[in-house]
Amino acid sequence: MSAAIDTSDDFTVRSMRSDEVEHAIQWAQQEGWNPGLHDAACFRAADPDGFFIGTLQDEPVGSISAVRYGEHFGFIGLYIVKPEFRGKGFGFRIWRHAMAYLAGRNIGLDGVVAQQDNYRKSGFQLAHRNVRFQGIARPRRAQSKIMAIKNLGELPFEQLMSYDRACFAAPRERFLADWTAQPDATAIAAVHDGEIRGYGVLRKCCNGHKVGPLFADDAHTAEALFDDLIARHEGATFVLDVPEPNAAAAALAQQYGMTSVFETARMYTKAAPAIPLSRVFGITTFELG
Known part of the structure; x- marks a missing residue:
């Protein structure tokens, strides 16, 4: 069930219709976030009830996602107010609606560093920084023959779910099924002795491509996956997008000539989930965690 709808002053916060998620994706592109071409459908699969739009006299003016994962975890993203409607309190009312949901x-989020103090007012505490690295893809490097690289579609989905659950704060079956099978994307896994040792997804974005997630048992496996993608x-x-505590992930990006272009603050309202960041070489998205 959605939280109660705020209808005061001709301003309404309500659940997005399926076609309206694209509004938020377009606003994200205008903000320079460079979303994926098929993010709208994949994001909504994570929690169809967890996307909200703020309208003023029926005109869409702002958005937020508040995705529920499992029974105990949630993630805030796509928190955007159109520039001409900022500073009027609409964003805060959208925010309260999402937090109530x-x-x-x-609750986790990836916020711009300058907004940390505002998020603290809502009970969020810094867990670590995330750093966005950007570069130009180059030819394949020489690879070890220790493990096989396979398309994820060739492997049992239960294996993927099990591996992902060890690297993410909660189960996300519906999202993962759509994310790894979306158009204009490549999803692969490193397999050794019949077991997944890491996996990665590359998706086409408005500008270039993003790799995420990139989860692996070790740096060698992460490099093999990254190189193939x-x-x-x-x-x-x-x-x-790299969690700063994973020094091997930052080293991998730098090894491929990538440079830091942006950072976020990963924050939670409670203790940071017990995720082994040493296995997180690439975050899935800043929008959904």
């Missing part, structure tokens, strides 16, 4: 859960788009711009 996720009440009682541990970007070599398919030689010469294209590509992005990798």
Whole structure:
């Protein structure tokens, strides 16, 4: 069930219709976030009730996502107010609506560093920084033959779910099924002795491509996956979002000539989930965690 709708002053916060998620994706592009071409459908699959739009006299003016994962976790994203409607309190009312929807859960977000103090007022505490690296894809490097690289579609989905659950704060079956099978994307896994040792997804964005997630048992496996993904788009711009505590992930990006272009503050309302960041070489998205 959605939180109560705010209808005062001709301003309404309500659940998005399926076609309206694209509004938020377009606004994200205008903000320079460079979303994926098929993010709208994949995002909504995570929690169809968790996307909200603020309208003023029926005109869409702002958005937010508040995705529920499992029973105890949620993630805030796509928090955008159109520039001409900022400073009027609409964003805060959209924010309160989303927080009410996720009440009682541990809530995460990736916020711009300058907004940390505002998020603290809502109970969020810094867990770590995330750094966005950007570069140009280059030819494939020499690879070890220790493990096989396979398309995720060739592997049992239960194996993927099990591996992902060890690297993410909650189960996300519906989202993962759509994310790894979306158009204009490549989803691969490193397999050794019949077991997944890491996996990665590369998706086409408004500008170039993004790699995320990139989860792996170790740096060698992460490099094998990363190398395979970007070599398919030689010469294209590509992005990798790295949790700063994973020094091996930052080293991987730098090894491929990537440079830091942006950062976010990963924050939670409760204790940071017990995720082994040493296995997180690339975050899925800043919007959904």
